[in-house]
Amino acid sequence: MILLQRPGDEVVDRHTSAPTRIRIPHTSYHIERFVLGNGLRVVLNPDHNAPVVGVAVVYDVGIRSEPAGRTGFAHLFEHLMFQGSRNLEKLAHFRYVQGSGGTFNGSTHLDYTDYFETVPSNALERMLFLEADRMRSPLMTAENLRNQIDVVKEEIRLNVLNRPYGGFPWLRLPPILFDTFPNVHDGYGSFEDLEAAVVHDAADFFQRYYACGNTVLCVSGDFDVEQARLMVERHFGDVPARPAPPQRGFGEPDLTGPRHVSYVDRLAPVPAVAAAWRVPDPVADFAEYLPYVVLGEVLTDGDASRLVERLILKDRSATSVGGYVGFMGDPFDVRDPTALVIQAHLPHGGSVEDVLATIDEELAWVATGEVTDEELARTQARIVANLLRSTDTVVGRAVRMAVLELQRSDPTLINELPGLIADVTAQDVRTAAAMLRPQRRASVEVVPGKTGGTR
Amino acid sequence: MTAAMVESGRVPDLDPHRAFTVPEQVERVLPNGLTVLAIARRTVPLVELRLRVPFADVDRASGAVLAQTLFRGTKSRSNREFAATLQAVGGAIGAGVDPDRLQISGNALSTGLDTLLELLAEAINEAAYAGQEVMTERARLANRIKVALSQPSHLVRSALLERVYGSHPYAVQTPSGDDVEAVEPEHLRELHARRLHPGGATLVLVGDFDPDTVLDQVAEHFAGWRGAGPATELLPPPPLEPGPLLIVNRPGAVQSSLRLALPAVARSHPDNAPLQLANLIFGGYFSSRWVENIREDKGYTYGPHSMIDHSVAGSKLMLSADVATDVTAPALMETFYELGRIATLAPDPAEIDQARQFALGTLVLGMSTQSGLAGLASGLAGAGLRMNYLVEHAGRLSAATVDEVHRAAQQYLAPAGAVGVVLGDAERIERHVAAISAIKVRP
Numbered sequence: 001m002i003l004l005q006r007p008g009d010e011v012v013d014r015h016t017s018a019p020t021r022i023r024i025p026h027t028s029y030h031i032e033r034f035v036l037g038n039g040l041r042v043v044l045n046p047d048h049n050a051p052v053v054g055v056a057v058v059y060d061v062g063i064r065s066e067p068a069g070r071t072g073f074a075h076l077f078e079h080l081m082f083q084g085s086r087n088l089e090k091l092a093h094f095r096y097v098q099g100s101g102g103t104f105n106g107s108t109h110l111d112y113t114d115y116f117e118t119v120p121s122n123a124l125e126r127m128l129f130l131e132a133d134r135m136r137s138p139l140m141t142a143e144n145l146r147n148q149i150d151v152v153k154e155e156i157r158l159n160v161l162n163r164p165y166g167g168f169p170w171l172r173l174p175p176i177l178f179d180t181f182p183n184v185h186d187g188y189g190s191f192e193d194l195e196a197a198v199v200h201d202a203a204d205f206f207q208r209y210y211a212c213g214n215t216v217l218c219v220s221g222d223f224d225v226e227q228a229r230l231m232v233e234r235h236f237g238d239v240p241a242r243p244a245p246p247q248r249g250f251g252e253p254d255l256t257g258p259r260h261v262s263y264v265d266r267l268a269p270v271p272a273v274a275a276a277w278r279v280p281d282p283v284a285d286f287a288e289y290l291p292y293v294v295l296g297e298v299l300t301d302g303d304a305s306r307l308v309e310r311l312i313l314k315d316r317s318a319t320s321v322g323g324y325v326g327f328m329g330d331p332f333d334v335r336d337p338t339a340l341v342i343q344a345h346l347p348h349g350g351s352v353e354d355v356l357a358t359i360d361e362e363l364a365w366v367a368t369g370e371v372t373d374e375e376l377a378r379t380q381a382r383i384v385a386n387l388l389r390s391t392d393t394v395v396g397r398a399v400r401m402a403v404l405e406l407q408r409s410d411p412t413l414i415n416e417l418p419g420l421i422a423d424v425t426a427q428d429v430r431t432a433a434a435m436l437r438p439q440r441r442a443s444v445e446v447v448p449g450k451t452g453g454t455r
Numbered sequence: 456m457t458a459a460m461v462e463s464g465r466v467p468d469l470d471p472h473r474a475f476t477v478p479e480q481v482e483r484v485l486p487n488g489l490t491v492l493a494i495a496r497r498t499v500p501l502v503e504l505r506l507r508v509p510f511a512d513v514d515r516a517s518g519a520v521l522a523q524t525l526f527r528g529t530k531s532r533s534n535r536e537f538a539a540t541l542q543a544v545g546g547a548i549g550a551g552v553d554p555d556r557l558q559i560s561g562n563a564l565s566t567g568l569d570t571l572l573e574l575l576a577e578a579i580n581e582a583a584y585a586g587q588e589v590m591t592e593r594a595r596l597a598n599r600i601k602v603a604l605s606q607p608s609h610l611v612r613s614a615l616l617e618r619v620y621g622s623h624p625y626a627v628q629t630p631s632g633d634d635v636e637a638v639e640p641e642h643l644r645e646l647h648a649r650r651l652h653p654g655g656a657t658l659v660l661v662g663d664f665d666p667d668t669v670l671d672q673v674a675e676h677f678a679g680w681r682g683a684g685p686a687t688e689l690l691p692p693p694p695l696e697p698g699p700l701l702i703v704n705r706p707g708a709v710q711s712s713l714r715l716a717l718p719a720v721a722r723s724h725p726d727n728a729p730l731q732l733a734n735l736i737f738g739g740y741f742s743s744r745w746v747e748n749i750r751e752d753k754g755y756t757y758g759p760h761s762m763i764d765h766s767v768a769g770s771k772l773m774l775s776a777d778v779a780t781d782v783t784a785p786a787l788m789e790t791f792y793e794l795g796r797i798a799t800l801a802p803d804p805a806e807i808d809q810a811r812q813f814a815l816g817t818l819v820l821g822m823s824t825q826s827g828l829a830g831l832a833s834g835l836a837g838a839g840l841r842m843n844y845l846v847e848h849a850g851r852l853s854a855a856t857v858d859e860v861h862r863a864a865q866q867y868l869a870p871a872g873a874v875g876v877v878l879g880d881a882e883r884i885e886r887h888v889a890a891i892s893a894i895k896v897r898p
Contacts (some may be wrong), residue, residue, distance in 0.1 A: 049823075099812050101817065154759040163606055392501070
């Protein structure tokens with residue numbers, strides 16, 4: 001039994017009420033992998049629990065690969081992929097998916113772009129046809145480009161410009177933490193760059209990055225493996241082979257001193273702050289990286305977590321707090337360089353300086369004090385439950401497996417992740433916390449520009 | 456030869472449809488009146504929980520603070536102990552309120568189901584509402600309300616609800632920050648004792664378990680839940696009263712938030728299935744006339760949508776689009792045009808079939824996950840329905856004729872029946888909007 005005394009705290013016995021450690025479950029998804037002659041990597045995950053299938057096509061290109069002067073282009077291009085292809089006129093893709101009883105979407109990330117559908121299982125072959133058709137030859141016209149530039153501008157107005165805390169912190173932190181264009185630039189793009197895009201840019205982008213050799217197809221759900229394999233070969237087999245472009249690293253040196261930037265958000269009524277520290281390479285140094293994922297949750301998941309207890313319940317210096325690895329919230333879909341992010345909203349008149357100082361204090365406490373088995377075990381249980389929940393949808397699973405194949409050549413990692421998370425030790429977490437020093441920290445502060453009235 | 460199909464570029468046909476079925480649901484009503492529904496779904500080793508308690512006619516501020524404080528400690532466990540015990544089984548639980556109900560949602564690793572039930576029952580039987588926790592939570596809530604009041608989506612929704620519902624309780628759904636700050640622990644204990652009753656409440660469990668065993672577990676944990684009172688039902692809201700379009704001024708806004716309300720009917724009404732199809736064709740999914748017009752053709756907006764909201768006391772059809780300030784009036788014109796078109800001209804049978812396939816397919820998709828199933832079963836139970844309703848509804852969707860869909864569109868989607876609000880920069884949009892509609896401006 002270990003008794004802990006935290007500064008200014010009553011004696012807390014973290015063991016007396018400790019339940020016994022719950023067995024951490026894992027999944028046993030059946031996974032088949034193969035590569036077509038043109039280099040397209042394919043992952044199949046049959047699962048007959050529900051009469052649905054998820055189809056995901058993931059291209060190895062994202063925001064970080066955008067050329068200078070074309071910020072926002074990866075996302076704009078994602079929109080163009082829905083504008084028709086050799087055998088499908090504009091609007092046809094949407095109509096075929098939805099007219100089959102399905103749903104679709106696409107999303108642009110730092111290191112990949114995904115396209116996916118969930119459909120009743122009788123529509124699988126149709127979905128493969130649709131994806132193959134645009135992988136072969138999307139229709140890129142000046143008219144469609146013009147239309148989608150307008151749509152994307154409305155998306156940016158909706159999500160960033162017309163609301164408080166727009167783009168906080170995912171668009172606001174990287175320019176402080178990093179120095180090079182791929183890492184710092186705005187992934188939604190400037191209106192100027194979006195307006196400057198021409199069809200030729202799209203053709204170049206497609207030629208370079210939307211190559212079979214740069215792509216993974218994953219199908220998850222209710223299908224027969226051999227039939228699906230034949231369908232995949234039938235529809236994707238003759239997509240012209242193009243190799244992946246040379247893999248380009250985006251690494252840059254760590255900060256040598258703290259950086260802090262504040263900006264006025266004219267719509268925000270209360271202050272907010274986010275801080276980021278670089279973490280080990282998520283792919284090359286996975287074992288060293290994983291403890292940071294656990295640490296983020298030890299700090300912020302639930303009322304028994306360190307920062308919620310301290311900042312929200314005890315000090316009342318924050319009203320919400322979150323901690324996670326990867327700027328877009330998923331620690332298992334990013335490459336190096338990335339970061340652990342902690343963000344907090346403050347009450348009216350709250351001090352960002354105090355909140356940052358408290359976070360530093362708590363991190364030092366984790367690093368030099370004690371992470372108990374009980375604290376670690378319950379955090380791991382919750383991380384695993386969240387992970388399992390996210391892959392209960394066939395399409396969530398298909399995207400996860402495709403990205404694991406794309407970035408790690410190992411989709412079966414999905415079955416091992418729960419165990420690997422459970423294997424992270426208290427010492428691993430302390431070692432990670434010891435790296436989150438103020439000298440390595442980038443932080444951004446939202447200064448409220450809106451005071452008084454509500455309208 | 457299969458390769459020929461690719462060369463010809465023909466889109467593959469669908470394989471034969473499977474019969475639409477719903478998973479088996481086991482139901483038990485406990486002696487205290489609590490209805491319990493359990494559905495086995497062994498896709499992942501987790502459980503999902505939803506508890507709905509009728510909560511109509513409850514003070515907004517007290518209701519909202521209660522939802523935030525219900526799981527912040529009991530007479531037996533501090534807030535921290537409660538949270539740690541729940542987290543140890545991979546669990547999380549939370550509550551929310553709307554004008555009809557208190558809705559509790561939780562999930563956990565399936566081996567933690569008993570702990571999840573124990574904690575829920577403990578909170579229901581002996582939530583502490585300790586002074587410290589209430590002070591913290593009401594301050595956080597007041598702060599969140601302050602943030603919400605700077606968000607256009609919240610402001611325009613509030614304005615629309617007020618305009619649509621007038622003096623009905625549905626008109627105001629968010630309490631003021633000041634009212635929230637004035638809520639005291641004794642208000643919460645009183646409200647809890649007066650309204651958190653098992654009679655009329657429904658507990659839904661979905662997950663990796665044996666349903667009969669789960670019902671026994673629930674019966675044991677919730678046997679001590681006591682309390683009864685008369686059922687409180689809201690009167691039906693008044694019919695929509697069309698009038699001038701209300702412009703709510705938001706100086707400097709770079710977008711205008713358009714919202715329109717139209718009449719709709721309850722899930723059990725015979726017009727519901729044809730109206731659902733008419734709404735899909737108009738603007739209820741991506742492949743709809745409205746989305747294809749104002750997004751894919753004109754580029755006025757990112758995500759317009761139109762959906763039917765089934766509240767307990769009445770249903771409404773709600774349209775929503777955020778458009779660039781400069782195209783506010785043209786976007787409204789196209790919206791009225793598409794409403795007018797579907798209300799006056801019969802839709803094409805192919806459009807109906809496409810919408811029908813979508814409606815039927817998304818029923819299948821919605822039941823394919825544990826959380827989807829739990830939400831569906833709980834939502835239906837709140838309307839007094841069970842999963843077999845979906846089978847009947849699928850039958851009605853399959854059978855709906857062109858005529859029925861056209862009649863539903865005429866009756867419910869007519870632009871003359873719409874009530875509307877635009878939140879935006881009045882100085883820049885007023886004159887243009889006034890060209891196509893009578894307006895009233897709220898400064």
